[in-house]
Amino acid sequence: MKRLIVAAGGGGDAVAAAMLHAALYGDDGGPALILTYSWDRLIVDPVPGPRSPADFTGLRQLTPHVWAVPGTATLKPPHAATLPRLAAELPHTFAVIDPYAGAAGITRQLNELITRFTPETIDLLDVGGDILAHGDEPTLRSPLADALTLAACARTETPVRLLVAGPGLDGELPADVLRPRLGPLLTTFTPEHAQVILPVLAWHPSEATALLTATAWGARGLCEIRDAGLPVPLTAEGPTVHQVDMAGAFADNRLAQAVADTTTLHAAEEHCRTICGTSEIDYERAKAQRRSEQRPTAAVPHDLPTQIKNFEQAAATRGITHTTVRRLAESLGLTHEALPHLTPLNPAHDTRLPASVWKLHHTGVQETWPS
Template identity: 30%
Template sequence: MTESLDDMAKKANKALVLGIGGGGDVVGTIPTSRYLRELDVKTIVGGLTWERYVNDPEPGPRKISELENAKPLSNTTALANAKTQSKSGVRFTEAIIAEALGEETFLLDFNEGVQGAISGLNTAFEKLDIDLFVGIDVGGDVLARGDEEGLHSMLADSMNLAAMTKLKIPTILGVLGFGVDGELDLDTLLENTARVASKGGYLGARGLTQKDLDVLDKVIGNTKTEATALAARAAKGEMGKTKIREGYREVYLTPISALTFFLDPLIVLEEISIVGEKLVSTKSLDEAQEILKENGVPSELTFERNYVWKDYVEKDKLSDGGS
């Protein structure tokens, strides 16, 4: 029988709760981190060295060697604090969270592919005494096959999903806010989740609580996240259509938008993802990018390298204008 999140937490002492999509996904780790702490599991939250264009106009994730005021744990992992930034002066969302929470956060770099991430994470687990990994995707595109209409950013999520299935410690995939990133529609998310559940991959679900909202309300305004902010709005009773990315995408909020679903990442990889298994052996970001391209799966790296965002950056209120 598949163990639930609660069952796995009972066996854990310390968990890494990582935002797996880059950008503001680290904000979405806070509710799950809080819940694990209520279960007496120590936690550290974190995300990728990959910020959205509104924060970092340079394409792709930053290398660990490009970080300032960080504590490297391996070639692809580091601890961040309130002063952590890139050499070009970009302050990571993880630094903002570190300042807000008063504790170090975690950064993962995918420039060495999935193999580099696996190696770096396993090294970090040993150094930090971590025995449970929870990867949080805000919105749910990690649950996409990769050929659905409306998808834009499958690279980071797919690489993380692949890495999670090969780590030395137990792993859980969490998806907060079905559809709040404006990529997959709710019906597709529910259908794919049901397929995972039919194979024994459903590990539980949890809604945002008032205490979660109290923390999120203090944090969200200092970041450039939209997706987690919408999940919080749903928890406060907002329902219906709303625009994000300055009208570039449309989201339909429902009470489901305030839930985090917990799933078995291996079953998601095997039953849903077109490219997940193919990414496991990659040793560079470009190698992973090529696999997505060959399989017709959209990548945020293509979006960034082609500077597509410049077409509407001036209208994006979250942007500093780019460069």
């Protein structure tokens, strides 16, 4: 494989890696090797934190410490993950980042892959740009995964190119904060590039990558994401990809600096709590505990259309034009199994938006679809 792409935060970054490959490399060299976390939010995986190779059955060993996830792989209960289905539907090879050995372990994984495959290009891709955090930003919510991959890539034996797509689309660092930290524009995603992953986004719950494709199609407005309802502007800056100086990003990221020598995920979490105040896994643990104490909600409430209408009316008063299916599902207390039932009710299902992006009725904002 000529191309190695590291998905900085896993999840949607792994999906976006397929779009990046289409935009930059096309069919040159065949499919890529995409190294990614298996780290799905609680709407998919009821167990907080990332999955390790030991949580899977049916993996394929690539190197002593790297395992590929074929489409036939399964998860040991009670774990769940989107990665096997992603591997089944996209032509690329997906391999699991194992953060339980800390940043030092991820560096070892990378060096083994570089030795084994000698790729012509190595890209570290982050959608949204929170990988460029310094660690003290009040809007930062999930810095740990990105800090670990940034530290690992900064210390590999072979140079890695750092790329940020969709500045601000993850709802963490606003585009205005990110803009001075970005490097030159590398490319801008087009509808043709977005089409490569559009079928995946019919079921994959990624929000930032869904907004990346939506803006590539021309969606504009203000979108609410996550359970907290973070407002994310959809602008012409959304589908852009920027190259960033790796050494500078690593030097400016206090958390990445702190975790660079860690050999366990526990140690990395301790640094995250010290520098950022908390760890995203702590947030997931607390959320999972709250869910366990709540009365289970029926997968598909009988009054679902009415609940959706009430949500839309309230969102419109906040100036919102779009939301995500994940945000809507969590707001209504729905389970992951209910997501397919939302799709037919989505007013955007007959447009060129990803199925996971929900366009509110009667917002007065028109998309500028490319011809």
